[in-house]
Amino acid sequence: MRLISGRMRKVLKLEHVDAFYDRSQALDDVSIEVREGEFVTILGANGAGKTTIMKCIMGLLPPRNGRILFGGEDLTGRPAWVRTEMGMGYVPEGRRVFPDLTVEENLRMGGYNLKDHRALRRNLEWAYELFPRLKERRKQLARTMSGGEQQMLAIARALMIEPRLLLIDEISTGLMPILVNHSFNVIKDLHQRGITILLVEQNANKALKVADRGYVLEIGRITLQGTSRELRDNEEVVKAYLGS
Amino acid sequence: MILQQLINGIVIGSVYALIAMGATLVYGILKVLDIANAGAYAIGAYAGLFLYQATGSLPVAFLGAVLFTGLFGVLVQRVLYVPLLDKPPLVPLICSIGLFIFIQDLIRLLAGPHIRAFEAQLPFRGIELPYLSVNAIWIAIMATTAVLLVFLWYMLNRTKLGLAWKSTAQDLEIAKAMGVNVDRVVAFNFLLGYGFAAAAGIMIGMLYNSVFPTMGDMPAYKMLAIIVLGGLGNPLGTVVAGLLIGVVETLVAGYVGFFLPRDAIAFVVLIVILLVRPQGLLGQRT
Numbered sequence: 001m002r003l004i005s006g007r008m009r010k011v012l013k014l015e016h017v018d019a020f021y022d023r024s025q026a027l028d029d030v031s032i033e034v035r036e037g038e039f040v041t042i043l044g045a046n047g048a049g050k051t052t053i054m055k056c057i058m059g060l061l062p063p064r065n066g067r068i069l070f071g072g073e074d075l076t077g078r079p080a081w082v083r084t085e086m087g088m089g090y091v092p093e094g095r096r097v098f099p100d101l102t103v104e105e106n107l108r109m110g111g112y113n114l115k116d117h118r119a120l121r122r123n124l125e126w127a128y129e130l131f132p133r134l135k136e137r138r139k140q141l142a143r144t145m146s147g148g149e150q151q152m153l154a155i156a157r158a159l160m161i162e163p164r165l166l167l168i169d170e171i172s173t174g175l176m177p178i179l180v181n182h183s184f185n186v187i188k189d190l191h192q193r194g195i196t197i198l199l200v201e202q203n204a205n206k207a208l209k210v211a212d213r214g215y216v217l218e219i220g221r222i223t224l225q226g227t228s229r230e231l232r233d234n235e236e237v238v239k240a241y242l243g244s
Numbered sequence: 245m246i247l248q249q250l251i252n253g254i255v256i257g258s259v260y261a262l263i264a265m266g267a268t269l270v271y272g273i274l275k276v277l278d279i280a281n282a283g284a285y286a287i288g289a290y291a292g293l294f295l296y297q298a299t300g301s302l303p304v305a306f307l308g309a310v311l312f313t314g315l316f317g318v319l320v321q322r323v324l325y326v327p328l329l330d331k332p333p334l335v336p337l338i339c340s341i342g343l344f345i346f347i348q349d350l351i352r353l354l355a356g357p358h359i360r361a362f363e364a365q366l367p368f369r370g371i372e373l374p375y376l377s378v379n380a381i382w383i384a385i386m387a388t389t390a391v392l393l394v395f396l397w398y399m400l401n402r403t404k405l406g407l408a409w410k411s412t413a414q415d416l417e418i419a420k421a422m423g424v425n426v427d428r429v430v431a432f433n434f435l436l437g438y439g440f441a442a443a444a445g446i447m448i449g450m451l452y453n454s455v456f457p458t459m460g461d462m463p464a465y466k467m468l469a470i471i472v473l474g475g476l477g478n479p480l481g482t483v484v485a486g487l488l489i490g491v492v493e494t495l496v497a498g499y500v501g502f503f504l505p506r507d508a509i510a511f512v513v514l515i516v517i518l519l520v521r522p523q524g525l526l527g528q529r530t
């Protein structure tokens with residue numbers, strides 16, 4: 001439904017965003033957009049500013065200049081905690097599950113802003129259906145789970161609000177190769193179910209296989225953009241990110 | 245005799261737990277050692293005394309003083325701590341010590357340096373048995389403390405607000421991103437923390453029949469021992485540590501007739517336990 005009616009609608013738009021940590025600039029004139037139903041990726045090396053973009057979008061680091069629009073609404077000056085209510089699901093870098101809460105409590109926190117009890121139940125069931133492993137471990141403290149399980153929990157937590165846009169900050173870091181593949185398959189599957197995704201990644205190779213479009217971020221600037229195919233065929237991208 | 249001492253210890257210990265709970269709650273969320281919480285203890289005692297003298301009703305005085313002090317905590321948090329949070333931890337700590345001294349001197353200016361009596365009439369009598377006597381104030385203290393701690397336990401473990409509190413304590417940034425209005429959680433935290441300190445101040449003021457500007461001094465030191473012992477920021481640990489110190493203190497003072505002053509015993513307990521368990525009684529190793 002979403003796919004057909006809103007194919008061209010912009011979900012997210014960053015306009016000329018500058019961000020700073022104290023006096024050091026981390027983002028310089030970043031403009032990107034994500035349309036309904038798309039899977040967009042932002043590629044960049046360590047320290048390029050990928051996480052900073054995510055923090056700006058989530059309201060954890062307010063941009064110094066520029067605007068961020070979500071569903072046409074200007075987010076400038078709005079606190080981080082309105083994001084989930086508006087439909088942004090966030091999978092932070094390094095998973096960041098609440099270590100001393102159980103799996104189920106973590107998921108409930110994901111759905112913290114759901115007003116409707118039935119929606120909470122339903123989405124909990126949905127999360128368990130997607131990740132049966134989490135259901136087996138629902139009473140277990142998140143800190144005692146393996147890295148891969150925590151990654152699944154972080155994704156499931158973000159799905160609890162049935163997000164309009166899923167923001168993922170590096171799906172692959174710190175996981176063994178087999179789990180990296182699994183994680184990419186999971187988000188590819190979520191995209192096929194109609195969820196709009198913005199993924200920031202270092203693993204360009206994998207990201208460009210699942211995304212529709214991509215941007216390349218270098219030291220805080222967007223230097224290239226295009227469809228995944230264009231980027232995969234681009235010499236500079238191949239040289240810098242895809243290896244030989 | 246041993247039963248009597250045990251009851252004494254538990255009464256004192258549960259008040260210690262209450263005193264330290266405010267600082268524990270604040271530390272849990274902000275990772276700031278809130279020495280000024282012991283100032284809230286004195287504010288609460290004075291507010292309770294004045295309200296009692298004005299209204300003659302103990303429940304009104306108690307609730308009024310707790311609420312007043314809690315709101316003072318919300319103000320402190322807004323004006324002092326929140327703006328200092330991204331500074332190094334030493335800055336809010338020093339600020340908190342300064343605030344504590346400020347509170348004591350303000351009380352001295354407003355209410356005078358002398359000790360005031362807090363003679364409360366309770367509507368019931370104590371228990372007098374041949375080998376056991378528990379006076380009415382003790383019963384009131386035990387009951388009030390139990391109600392407050394059970395209320396806190398329920399709030400933390402059985403409500404959505406409690407889940408939000410724990411998430412905020414574990415990862416403030418991510419709690420925010422999950423939709424928790426952390427400003428409100430932090431404000432509520434101070435309302436509760438300062439309110440608890442006030443409750444303890446009133447009860448101790450009644451117990452010793454005295455209220456004075458520096459009455460927060462000893463609780464300030466002991467509170468530190470208790471929250472460290474309880475595993476920094478762990479509410480359950482704080483209750484356990486408070487009770488432990490109350491009981492040990494009473495038993496040692498009662499039986500051994502220690503060569504140390506009674507108030508030093510808390511620190512002996514602290515040092516001994518930290519040698520064995522550096523993370524505190526219920527703290528987690530990191």
Ligand SMILES: Nc1ncnc2c1ncn2[C@@H]1O[C@H](COP(=O)(O)OP(=O)(O)OP(=O)(O)O)[C@@H](O)[C@H]1O
Pocket residue numbers: 021024026044045046047048049050051052053093202
């Ligand atoms: N809290 C901070 N304070 C100061 N500087 C920071 C902070 N966080 C990030 N930076 C700096 O901002 C720049 C961008 O960092 P960012 O974390 O966004 O990079 P990234 O692309 O996510 O890197 P990685 O792939 O390592 O996660 C870096 O130069 C980094 O050193």
Ligand SMILES: [Mg+2]
Pocket residue numbers: 050051052093
């Ligand atoms: Mg990053």
